[in-house]
Amino acid sequence: MSLAPRSGSSTAESGGRHGGGGRRGTGRPPRRRRVLRWSATVLAVVILGTATAGYLYYRHLNANLETGKRSSGDSKAEKPQPNAAGQTPLNILLIGSDSRNSAENLELGGSKSSVGSKPLADVQMLVHLSADRKHASVVSIPRDTRVDIPECTDPETGETYPATNTIINASLARGGAGCTLATWQNLTGVYIDHWMMIDFAGVVSMADAVGGVEVCVNQNVHDRPLPGVPGGSGLKLKEGRQKVQGEKALQWLRTRHAFFSDVGRAKAQHMYMNSMIRTLKEQNAFTDTGRLMNLAETATDALKVSEEIGSVKKLYDLAMQLKTVPTNRITMTTMPTDVDPQNANHLVPAGEDAEKIWSMVRDDVAFDKNGKAAGSKKTSGTEKASSDPAADDAEIGVLVQNATRSDAEGAVDRRASELAGLLVEKGFTRAAADLTGGLSEEQTVVRYPSAELEGDAQRIAKSLGIPLSSVKRSTDVSGVTLVVGADWRTGTSYPKKSAPQAGEIPESADAINGSDSGQCMDVYEPYRW
Incomplete structure (x- = not known):
């Protein structure tokens, strides 16, 4: 009788079967299964690593963003009622700060005496996106326009500034961007959802990220100091069309003497913005992942935004809404102004023409005539009678x-x-x-x-x-x-006004359509070369 254990016999048989012998109970899985397991492990690591990297990059972009309080001043503007489809317009205030409180900004413009001073809002534009997201309007207010600035409290210092009547660019120094927003709301009656602010260095980095924007001048231009006229942006271009980027783009956006006035500067800024929008659409920047990431990196580092849109996702959602508007439904304008009777170097809103612009924004009426149906499009509910009966x-x-x-x-x-x-x-x-x-x-x-x-x-x-x-x-x-209000200064009957129709903006608003690539700036003769 053999005393060898049964398992020994089985092991021998198994070993003989695999041509090996002596490996106890460790049969190896087939090679195909081992490859699949290895591939799954690698794939899991790659997915986890990519997700982690993506999350870290998302956090990095969010950390880039600087935020501030939406409004820091007294304002009575109310949110518009939704239309029949439940949609509401979107209004964003764009602010260009002249801050010199960094070495980079100081190098790009201004004198050392400006360091430490509170910045002024030299560029101010309202972007109105219609409730149905089919058209957009932009309105600038020149920086030297005298307006009522409400009482504002600086959210960073707690300092309160009394209400005053002065030029609008001073609003930024009296409570930050939130004070500028409150000033606009009181002037226009338009509820403004968000603000975005950019400084000199931010403009340069954004212009570089876009890869240059085409501009045009009808004559050679050199915006420089002249006898009795200090300052100047330093812009020097030959006549015709050319791309500007970096510091040259900043110079274009800051030029006013060579373009006759602050109103001329606003027009040049509108031409630049229209050209930039066309460029981004041509580059497929909103769908090209690489381009989008590069722009996101630059934008989050360059912008300061109101706190309710202080995340990459919310800014991305805004960009996706804006990109749906075709260029021929975008209209850039400047609020009509008159010379300030108190100071010939300043401006004031031009009565009926200015009010017509703001009424069109409030009622969500398109500035262009390129929609399917021209006409007034008041938001639903604004004319609805109350269900609450009036007293005697x-x-x-x-x-x-x-x-x-x-x-x-x-x-x-x-x-x-x-x-x-x-x-x-x-x-x-x-x-x-x-x-x-x-x-x-x-x-x-x-x-x-x-x-x-x-x-x-x-x-x-x-x-x-x-x-x-x-x-x-x-x-x-x-x-x-x-x-x-100022619209009813005389008489006992409220003045009847016909509702503005699509495209019926005053000539004094100096409108430029986003699809018009033929615009070119005239140069004031002393600044030609």
Whole structure:
């Protein structure tokens, strides 16, 4: 009888089968299975590594972004109501800072005496993206335009600045970008969702990232100091079309003497922006991953943004909304202005022309005529009658305020008393005038503090012929308040206005369509060479 264990026999058999012998119970898996396991392990490592790298890069881009408070000043502008499809317009304020508080910015412009000073907002543009995302409008305000700047509190220092009336570029130094946003809202009546700010160095890096933008001058230009006229951007170009990038792009955007004025500078900036948009579309920058990453790296490092859009994802979502607008539906304009009667070197909004621009933005009316249907497109709900019934006329309390003062004209004496008396004659016996004065509103508006007074506010508006779109809920009032604006300086009947139609912008707005590549700047003769 053999005393050898049975397992020995099995091992021998197994060893003999594989041509090897002596390996106990360790049969190797087939080579194909080993390759699959190795491949799966490598793939898992690659996926994990890529995801980790992507996450780290995303965090890096987010860390690049500097953010600030959306608004730091008093403002009564209200968000627009959604249209029938539930869509609302999007308004973004672009600010170009003249800060010299870095070595790089100082080298690019300005003197050492500017170091440590609070920056000014030398470039200010509102980008309006329509509710249906089919058209976009851009409106600039020249930096030396005198406006009302509200009380603002600097979110970084806590310092509070009193309300003042001065040129608009000073708003940035009185509470940061949030104060500039509040100033725009009060001037225009447009609710502004976000702001973005860029300095000299940021402009240079963005111009380089794009790879150059084509511009055009009709004559050789050299924007330089002249006897009695200091400053100048340093821009020197030969006539015709050429690409500018880096510091040359910054010089183009800062040139004003050679382009006649701040209004001319705004036009040159619009030409540059239109050209840049066309360039990015031609490069497929929004779909080319490599180009998009390069632009994202540069943009997040160059921009400071309001905190509610302070992430790469939110900025990317904004870019995707903007890219859907075709170039022939983009219109660049400058707010119409007149010479400031108080200072010939400054400007003021040009009354009816300026108000027409802002009413088109508020009502989401296209600046171009290239849409399928031209015409006014008011947001849904702005004319909706309240379901809350009004009280009897004699029981409605209403305070009338005189806000007829504008940047161009002083307040109309006794205007609040005049219209309060008119309301009393109409049966609103509790109407009274607020005699404190000092207010300024471009548009007449009826404000009410809570839903149960909406019907009363609409009843007051209807009795005076004021459109229901001018009846606004506001926490700034304690009861129904009629604020008589600069649009109603005389008479007892509210002036009827026809709704602006698509493309009906004033000639004084100096409009340029985004598809117009034939634009070229004239050069003021002293700056030709």
